[in-house]
Amino acid sequence: MNTLRKIYNNRCWITGIFLVILLATSCKKDDYYLDTGTIDPHYKGTILDYLKEKPFYFDSLVTIIQLAGMNDVFTKDTVTFFAPTDHSIQNTVEILNVNLYALGKDTIKTLEDVPPEVWKKYLSIYLFKGANELKDYPQIDFDLLRTYPGQNYLSYNNTVMNIGVVYGNANDVKYVGYRQLHLTYIDKPAQIMKAYTKAPVASSNIKPLNGVIHVLSDMHFFFGFSPFDFVNDYQIYKGE
Template sequence: MLRMMLFSALLLISLFACKKDQYYRDSGQQDPHFKGNTLAYLDAVPFFFDSVAQVVRLSGMEDVFTKDTLTFFAPTDRSIKNLIENLNTELFRSGYDTVKTLADVPPVVWQKYLQRYMFHGANQLKDYPQIDFSLKSIYPGQDYLSWNNTTMNIGAVYTDDNGVKYVGYRRLSISYIPDLTYPFDNWITAFVSSTNILTDNGVVHTLDKDHYTFGFDSFAFINDMISVMQAGG
């Protein structure tokens, strides 16, 4: 009787293991590397980056995104859509033709604001220092020069867990500093939703949907656009 019970138990365990194997498969170590360059990655995710990829090409930065070593804090298409809506409102008020396609924006304007998201080298989350927005004097992140030498602050935010500071998950932030004479004031900050997407020529960090305006400063973008139009560019 005991032998029969042991046999039955082993049979149930065996059946359960086989059943479980149908649902749980060892997929091995996940590869974070995208098989292609940074522009190819943007093209591969059109739901988020269709307009961003267009801006890369319209700004004349295609070679950089395919050949240079680049860290790109990628805004989503939503930021471009919101920017164009604000731009068209102001253009209409000022008596100018509104933007019908992204190509209506001069390349020099796209390039200036796109380059705020671009940095030389291939830097991952681990390469950036800690930032605490409530204690900037202690954990200030670090200022970096973007591709067009705009000063941007980048830092890793260490979250709390169960009331213990800085032991939770980390996320990246990138901030535009409007006035360098007041380096800790009035930052315009965007947070990263997906880090360390490795491409053949760099790293992509995707900004979250709450980064609502491409270029960080819609007023400056609009003013630059109008100035170019007034100059006949």
């Protein structure tokens, strides 16, 4: 994994770095995220097996699962997994390296350089007990959150996450069009209307033997949702 050699002095610099990263890491995965078409949702294998079969999108994710010591969760437990792609992992690692370099610390060269506790904490944000499909979640309208707020759920590490389905419009008729699942990180769980980061799902209702996978779209930029929290936890667990 390449190390970024950029220094920032304030959040304005970081905003610029974000834009550079997002442009630089836009890879040729667009077709995957645009439309999955009609396919058989059932998969004759575990969640981990499914991810391993698609290394172009999930090779780093599979490595993180193994580093976090969560193989059994993804092969034996019945879970719903909102799968982030390697695109978001790369972005978060690059932000980590920007911060480490600016602080005069060694940047990471491989995913193994991150403490397993950090990987486990942030991986667990995307994981929920039980097998839930799109139809099992309530409606959310980000313009009318008081009316259609989705619902808060506890992830595997007890982080409060909001999950809801956006009902699209069709022929100028509200809520009768496509439906898209969203996983939302709430900075302040009691104030979803004020501070949240949403991650739309590109492919929903993939059904391996031990649960359900909803693959997040390329619009989910950062693994763990908050790269600055990730940086802070990295330093805490490294004792820096």
